[in-house]
Amino acid sequence: MMTEQIKENKGQAQKEEVRIVAFLCNWCSYAGSDAAGTARLRQPENLRIIRVPCSGRINPLFILKAFAMGADGVLVSGCHPNDCHYSDGNFYARRRLEVLKEYLPFIGIDKRRFAYQWVSASEGQKWQRVVVNFVKRIKSINGE
Amino acid sequence: MSKDILNQKLTNEVSSIFDQVDVVVGYCGSNNPLMVNPCFIEEKEGLDQLIFNQLCINNLASYAYKLSKRIKGNIAMVVKPCDSKAIAQLISEGLIERDKFKLLAVQCPGVLDHKKITKALKGARVFSLNIGADKIEVETATGTQELTKDEFYADKCYWCKIYNKPPLHDIFIENDQKFSLEPRDRFEDIQDLEKMSLDEIFSYWQQEFERCIRCYACRNICPLEVCQDQCIVHLDYPNWQSQKVDADENKFFQMIRVMHLAGRCVECGECERVCPQNIGLLKLMKKMNQIIGDIFDYEAGMDIEAKPPLLTYKTLEKNIKEEEL
Numbered sequence: 080m081m082t083e084q085i086k087e088n089k090g091q092a093q094k095e096e097v098r099i100v101a102f103l104c105n106w107c108s109y110a111g112s113d114a115a116g117t118a119r120l121r122q123p124e125n126l127r128i129i130r131v132p133c134s135g136r137i138n139p140l141f142i143l144k145a146f147a148m149g150a151d152g153v154l155v156s157g158c159h160p161n162d163c164h165y166s167d168g169n170f171y172a173r174r175r176l177e178v179l180k181e182y183l184p185f186i187g188i189d190k191r192r193f194a195y196q197w198v199s200a201s202e203g204q205k206w207q208r209v210v211v212n213f214v215k216r217i218k219s220i221n222g223e
Numbered sequence: 224m225s226k227d228i229l230n231q232k233l234t235n236e237v238s239s240i241f242d243q244v245d246v247v248v249g250y251c252g253s254n255n256p257l258m259v260n261p262c263f264i265e266e267k268e269g270l271d272q273l274i275f276n277q278l279c280i281n282n283l284a285s286y287a288y289k290l291s292k293r294i295k296g297n298i299a300m301v302v303k304p305c306d307s308k309a310i311a312q313l314i315s316e317g318l319i320e321r322d323k324f325k326l327l328a329v330q331c332p333g334v335l336d337h338k339k340i341t342k343a344l345k346g347a348r349v350f351s352l353n354i355g356a357d358k359i360e361v362e363t364a365t366g367t368q369e370l371t372k373d374e375f376y377a378d379k380c381y382w383c384k385i386y387n388k389p390p391l392h393d394i395f396i397e398n399d400q401k402f403s404l405e406p407r408d409r410f411e412d413i414q415d416l417e418k419m420s421l422d423e424i425f426s427y428w429q430q431e432f433e434r435c436i437r438c439y440a441c442r443n444i445c446p447l448e449v450c451q452d453q454c455i456v457h458l459d460y461p462n463w464q465s466q467k468v469d470a471d472e473n474k475f476f477q478m479i480r481v482m483h484l485a486g487r488c489v490e491c492g493e494c495e496r497v498c499p500q501n502i503g504l505l506k507l508m509k510k511m512n513q514i515i516g517d518i519f520d521y522e523a524g525m526d527i528e529a530k531p532p533l534l535t536y537k538t539l540e541k542n543i544k545e546e547e548l
């Protein structure tokens with residue numbers, strides 16, 4: 080499902096770019112990445128951001144599907160625990176995502192290709208750091 | 224003779240509660256000497272057909288959810304201890320009602336896998352089968368053969384620890400045929416896979432799923448996959464799964480199952496048993512269960528009061544170490 084397809088798709092697209100799908104919670108992380116933009120913090124362009132109402136909306140299959148469609152990495156970001164707009168969405172998400180992350184190596188995907196983080200609306204700086212580090216990590220896994 | 228005593232006990236117990244139930248789900252004989260059939264008995268005369276022996280490998284809990292929707296009254300079900308786990312799990316998730324089920328748990332001496340026997344006989348036609356204490360006597364077209372029983376148990380029996388203590392039952396039927404296997408490590412068969420590198424394990428699954436024909440038998444037999452009519456693989460929108468049958472798509476279908484059953488699978492092995500292509504599907508589930516066990520200290524089907532871990536949460540998770548990027 081995964082690596083073959085990634086390699087194949089990469090031949091067609093721009094060769095040098097890694098492609099990362101990011102699922103961002105509407106209330107915190109999406110606003111956080113916006114804040115990073117308004118503050119003119121430089122970020123890599125590799126992310127394709129998908130806005131979701133809450134990190135609890137994320138079905139673990141979204142992530143697997145993203146890998147199946149040829150993503151090099153998937154990043155999920157939501158509100159900090161206890162700060163959820165819907166009070167407990169991210170607690171459910173944390174359990175699901177952790178389970179998925181531990182499962183990935185068993186089907187042949189490096190678990191470092193997937194990360195979930197908590198970034199709040201005011202943490203533009205943290206968002207920049209997360210993105211830069213994650214892109215760096217994916218690039219090193221891809222051997223670039 | 225021990226077999227007959229057990230069957231007599233079973234019939235007695237069932238007829239004693241027969242007035243309280245609408246249907247009895249149990250096992251009865253079939254034309255194939257290597258298999259038994261599940262049967263649904265509604266008339267008292269039919270009770271004589273009921274049998275229980277070491278060929279009863281099917282998990283009758285597969286019928287529990289749909290039957291409970293269709294039948295107004297109560298249901299009596301003959302279960303092995305491992306099958307009662309599936310019922311317990313369904314109850315703990317609120318999918319079926321506890322009061323609707325009368326569970327007759329039979330102390331299990333382990334069940335035999337007919338696929339393994341057929342393989343050992345190289346597909347020869349079997350006329351009759353005689354199960355002894357530690358040997359199986361098979362009469363085939365080419366003559367009579369004796370097989371050592373220990374090699375032919377279903378995989379799940381080798382690590383079973385609950386053959387005499389089902390997690391949930393109303394009536395427990397003792398069996399004088401004893402369970403003779405030494406329990407092995409439950410995760411023995413996934414250990415080899417875990418030692419592989421990422422590329423090796425990737426190509427291992429790729430090879431396995433090359434064979435898959437996506438007949439959905441694994442999904443249809445699963446006692447816990449109750450939403451078959453609304454299964455996301457049949458949706459046009461959102462389009463999760465294309466109709467293409469290839470290794471990638473087949474693997475994705477199994478991923479849907481794994482995620483769907485995370486923390487719920489009771490490892491009854493029915494998916495693997497019905498797979499026409501003999502794909503080791505249970506390994507995928509076992510790995511997930513191992514993770515769930517490590518993180519949440521939970522085993523599906525052991526306690527009807529416990530909540531499945533992905534349906535609840537704690538504000539502080541002891542075993543989850545979040546990474547900082």
